[in-house]
Amino acid sequence: MKTLFLGALAARVAPRILAKMAEKDKIEPTIQADLNDQQKMIPALAEAEIVVCHIWREDFPQAPRLKLMQTATAGIDWIEIPALPSGVTVCNVFGHEPAIAEYIMGTMLALTLRLFQTVEDFRGGSWGGHQPAGGSPHGEIFGRTIGIVGYGRIGRDVAKRAASFGCKVIAANRSPIADKGDAAEIYPLAELDQMLPHCDVVVVAAGLAPETRNLLDARRIGLMKPTALVINIGRAPIINEDALFDALSNNRLGGAALDVWWQHFQPDQPNRRPSRHPFQELRNVLMTPHCSGFTDGTSDRRWGDLAANLDRFVRGETLHNIVLHT
Structure with missing residues (x-):
């Protein structure tokens, strides 16, 4: 054959x-x-x-x-x-589900703990993360609400891990789901507007389709808490590029971890930037080159x-x- x-x-x-x-x-x-x-x-x-x-x-x-x-x-x-x-x-x-779920939990913890910022500041001589030095406390994910957009294989693996950390998990999905797994509630994708205001973390794990392209636009990002974190391992065009950069750079979101991008690596452009916006200049953003599942x-x-x-x-x-x- x-x-x-x-x-x-x-x-x-x-x-x-x-x-x-x-x-x-x-x-x-x-x-x-x-x-x-x-x-x-x-x-x-x-x-x-x-x-x-x-x-x-x-x-x-x-x-x-x-x-x-x-x-x-x-x-x-x-x-x-x-x-x-x-x-x-x-x-x-x-x-790739276990690897990506671990990436999501790892970046969720890193952003919540302000881990990379604290390490960078301390290397530079600042004790700003220390209570006696007058530092502000970092967050924790225990008791937080994790909203998963796209409750497929990856979404379910994330839910299992998030639940073990004491998080409440809710999800939105395009098609009906009989078995909720570790999610407390499943929203139809058409009711995403009702889910987003409850979320401390929004995990985008959906595939790209006509109904998910530009799904998280400026209006929907505006429905999120100003402290909310966004983690995208789905496809970049699910989130509006301009709206996300604007919200992150103006502190209308708490932070983001992005593993998928609007501009891709090309062999003849090995140093191509992944976005037309300088996400690399934002301290509240973790950037990775579409490698979350590469283990x-x-x-x-x-x-x-x-x-x-x-x-x-x-x-x-x-x-x-x-x-x-x-």
Whole structure:
């Protein structure tokens, strides 16, 4: 069964995936990292029944035999679905939930404790965080209300951890949820306006869709407490870029941890700034380069699950993590 590992990411992890496959002897793998080498892509895609990738563009050569597109990521933002041939099953892969949930709890604690500011100030000679020196107390997350926008796999893992810290968890979700898990209350996304004023921390864990783009605009940010924290590990365009910077720079929000951005890294622009605004100048912002889920544990889980799905396809079994059929 002809299998193409297409693109730099798929090419890099192909050996690990193949090593985990039980049915690897039944596939014929081809690895191509360069998405711009059309001459090599034409014969590879002409025969491929399986493609492992995270990017698909309309200018790619035809893939008439393609039956399974297995993405190497959870998001399918870079897959141009209309460009796929008919009869293709698209599956994604997860495994990043524990890592991202830990990132969320870590940044939540760091912001609440003013950890990085205190360390920086103390290194500079200030005892401002010390009570006898007249310092102001930092916060704690015990008893705080954590609002999660997007109550899927990541949201549930966050709820479990936040509840163990003594937080009250509420959430908003696009679709109805029968099992609330560790959340005390689930709001329909249409009632987000009612949820936001209660939140001490707003965690954005939703996917990007027409109904979530610009979801947290200036009006909704204005509904939040001026001390509220915002943590975004979903997609940057869910939050209005201008409104968020304005609120943070004018102390209308307590702080933010941002792992997703409006402008992305490009190989030919390695030092590209992630926003048109200077978030890096704000002391109440923690900035990371979309790395919250990038751990050794995520890699082990993700490539193991991906290999298992390829095995299922080879054996004619039911696939996991089906996103859509074309």
